[in-house]
Amino acid sequence: MKIIADTNTFLAVTLYEPERDEIIRLTLGHDLVAPDVLPFEIGNALSAMLKRRRLEPDNLLSVWDAIQQIPVDLRSVNIREALKIASQFNIYAYDAYFLMCAISLHSPLLTLDRRMNEVAQSLGIHIMEVN
Numbered sequence: 001m002k003i004i005a006d007t008n009t010f011l012a013v014t015l016y017e018p019e020r021d022e023i024i025r026l027t028l029g030h031d032l033v034a035p036d037v038l039p040f041e042i043g044n045a046l047s048a049m050l051k052r053r054r055l056e057p058d059n060l061l062s063v064w065d066a067i068q069q070i071p072v073d074l075r076s077v078n079i080r081e082a083l084k085i086a087s088q089f090n091i092y093a094y095d096a097y098f099l100m101c102a103i104s105l106h107s108p109l110l111t112l113d114r115r116m117n118e119v120a121q122s123l124g125i126h127i128m129e130v131n
Contacts (some may be wrong), residue, residue: 003128004102005032005072006111007041007094014066015055019112019130026110026128033105035097036074042067077101089119099123 005027012019046063049055055063082096089096095116102109108126111117117127 001030002033002073002105002107003027003030004098004105004107004109005034006098006109006113006116007034007038007045008112009110009130010038010042010067010070010072011045012112013070014063022130023110026130032070032072033075033101033107034072035077035101037094037097038072038074041094075101075105077104085119085123089122091115091119095119099125 003026009019009023009027011017013023043064046055046060050057050060077097077100079093079097082093082100085091085099086093086096095113098109098111098116099120101107102120102125103123108128109116109120110128110130111120112130120127
């Protein structure tokens, strides 16, 4: 099965967040898919963590390298359609790209973002719950 994995799930796994084991359990044996903006969004998230002092400069590149070891199929998305979703639900375009990926591939979404889960449900996207 293909699973659309949000940026926060990659970060949670590599940063050993409490949800890590559950994310690994849910995705084991499945194919991870994300929009092709994923590496840029991860880079932005890591630099934001560095700026907020949630990540040490010495760890920045090792976290990036660890994330790069996670196999993921990067897909292009219809940005125009994603912008419609972003506008309709008042969310960031980056979040809408993941939702568009789930819609176009008829695949479940895995995210730790509560608002994104709500929008996904409104769009009829199956959600993989992380407890």
